Amino acid sequence: MTKHNFFDWRWTLIADVVLAIIVIFTSNAVLFSLLLLEAVLWLIRLIWISPLLFRFIIRRLIHMIPMLFVVVATGFALIQLAPGDIFSQMALNPNIRPSDLENFRRSFGLDQPWFVQFFKFIWNALHGDFGISQIYKSPVFMIVSQRASNTILLSIVVIIASWGFSIPAGIYAATHQYKIGDQTISVLAFIGLSIPNYFLAFLLIFLISKTGNWLPLGGMHSVNAGDMNWFMGILDTLKHMILPVFVIATSAMASLTRIMRANMLEILGQQYITTARAKGLSEKKVVYKHALRNAINPMITIFGFQFGAILGGSALVERVLAWPGLGKVMLEAILAQDLYLVVGSLLYGVILLILGNLLADIVLAIVDPRVRIS
Numbered sequence: 358m359t360k361h362n363f364f365d366w367r368w369t370l371i372a373d374v375v376l377a378i379i380v381i382f383t384s385n386a387v388l389f390s391l392l393l394l395e396a397v398l399w400l401i402r403l404i405w406i407s408p409l410l411f412r413f414i415i416r417r418l419i420h421m422i423p424m425l426f427v428v429v430a431t432g433f434a435l436i437q438l439a440p441g442d443i444f445s446q447m448a449l450n451p452n453i454r455p456s457d458l459e460n461f462r463r464s465f466g467l468d469q470p471w472f473v474q475f476f477k478f479i480w481n482a483l484h485g486d487f488g489i490s491q492i493y494k495s496p497v498f499m500i501v502s503q504r505a506s507n508t509i510l511l512s513i514v515v516i517i518a519s520w521g522f523s524i525p526a527g528i529y530a531a532t533h534q535y536k537i538g539d540q541t542i543s544v545l546a547f548i549g550l551s552i553p554n555y556f557l558a559f560l561l562i563f564l565i566s567k568t569g570n571w572l573p574l575g576g577m578h579s580v581n582a583g584d585m586n587w588f589m590g591i592l593d594t595l596k597h598m599i600l601p602v603f604v605i606a607t608s609a610m611a612s613l614t615r616i617m618r619a620n621m622l623e624i625l626g627q628q629y630i631t632t633a634r635a636k637g638l639s640e641k642k643v644v645y646k647h648a649l650r651n652a653i654n655p656m657i658t659i660f661g662f663q664f665g666a667i668l669g670g671s672a673l674v675e676r677v678l679a680w681p682g683l684g685k686v687m688l689e690a691i692l693a694q695d696l697y698l699v700v701g702s703l704l705y706g707v708i709l710l711i712l713g714n715l716l717a718d719i720v721l722a723i724v725d726p727r728v729r730i731s
Contacts, residue, residue, distance in 0.1 A: 369402060390502075392509065396712075410719070417715050421708070428707045429482075430475060432700040437471040443491045443694045465491060467696070478700065487704075488697030492689065497701040501683060505705055507577060508675075508682035512667045514602050516660075519609035524656070526610075527617025531625060532644060542614060549611030555673040558604045562677070565600075573597045575679035601678050605671050609663065616659065620652035654721060661717030662710070 373395065380390045403411035444461050447453050462468045466477060478488060487497040530539040565572050573579070579593050624630065625648055633643050672684035679685075683702060690698035 369398070373398060387506065390506075410722070414715065414719070417711075417718075421711050424711065425704060425707060426479075428703050429479065429700055432703045433471050433475045433478070433696070436694060436696050436699060439694060441694065442467055443696070445694075465489065465696075474696070478697070487701050490690070490695055490698040492693050492695045492698065497697045500686060500698065501701045501705055504681060504683040504686050507680065508671065508684060511598065511601060511605070511671065511675075511680065511682060514598055515606045515609065515667055515671075516663055518602055519606040519613055519663075520660075522606075522610050523613035523617055524653070526614045528621055528644065528649065530614070530618040531621030532640075534622065539618075542618075546611040546614050549607045550615075552607070554604050554608060554671075555677055557607060558600070558674050558677040561600060561604065572600055574600070577681050601671070601674055601680050604674050604678070605667060609667070613656070613659070617652065617656060620655055621648060624648045624652045657717050657721045659717075660720070661714030663713065 376394055376398075377391060380394060381387055400411070400414060403414065442462070444458050444467070447458055447461075448455070459468065466474055469477075481488065485498070487501075489495070490497050490500055493500055526542050530542045533539045562574050565574060573596060577594060577597050578590075579585075579597075582590055582593055585593060621644075625644075630643060630648055633647050634640075638647075671680075671682060672688045674680070675682045675685040676688055683705060686698065687702035687706075689695075690702060
């Protein structure tokens with residue numbers, strides 16, 4: 358029981374279970390819907406838990422509106438600068454009449470100036486209509502929401518894997534400076550930074566195919582996934598995730614490990630660390646209680662940009678490994694000049710980047726008592 362309400366907010370956790378069951382049985386994009394639902398529910402709970410943090414988040418969300426407006430305008434402008442449109446290749450087909458192409462353009466609104474298309478898109482988006490994809494002949498919102506759940510799942514696993522490796526590796530390298538372990542981690546980090554993700558994907562496909570195909574080389578599910586029970590289905594999905602997660606997480610691990618090592622070395626050279634050692638504290642307590650707590654703060658700030666970086670780095674990997682994510686759809690939309698699908702994908706990427714930075718700010722305010730939300 359808090360002083361801000363007449364009931365304990367923990368009772369609202371029952372709503373999570375009830376709504377999760379409803380989403381699982383009614384939604385096509387279960388993971389995406391559950392994450393969105395939980396975000397909304399916890400935002401509502403902040404009214405009782407921390408009104409100050411609630412107001413901070415609301416202000417940040419309001420600031421998203423002009424940013425999204427600029428992204429949509431930029432997307433429309435860049436697509437218009439490219440010569441032709443999605444129907445230009447059809448003009449090479451002698452069986453298609455020019456009048457038919459004009460009818461196609463008119464049906465999709467591509468015969469109007471870009472600023473007219475832009476404001477018409479904004480008006481329709483406010484009513485929940487994000488346009489029709491010319492490639493898939495389906496609503497953009499449905500395509501983006503379905504593929505976004507696959508990309509979010511991949512991104513979450515990549516972040517867990519990269520951060521789970523980078524933080525311990527960076528601490529170990531900093532506490533064993535210039536020794537064999539530090540040199541080995543540094544060499545591996547430079548290799549990870551120098552190899553492009555898509556090239557590493559091709560290389561691993563070649564190596565696995567030459568050694569007996571002991572890992573799935575593409576897709577998200579096996580051919581017989583429909584005959585599996587739910588537990589075997591999860592294991593099958595995790596098995597298909599090993600290759601794309603390793604490829605995407607490699608570069609993230611390399612950069613994060615180098616940053617964590619540099620942060621730890623800087624903190625370990627501070628005067629208060631020397632004082633802590635002079636007081637007789639064990640090296641383990643000095644490193645993990647005093648140094649790590651301050652060295653982790655810059656990493657939390659970087660965490661907010663990881664979502665956008667992973668989305669950008671996964672586009673070619675999803676294409677190569679046939680992962681049915683939004684990065685693959687975005688790349689196809691750009692190459693085909695599918696206007697509304699490009700803009701919808703851009704909106705998703707920007708929203709993910711903004712929410713990642715918002716989450717990083719919240720975690721930083723919780724972890725570092727020196728940070729205050731004014």
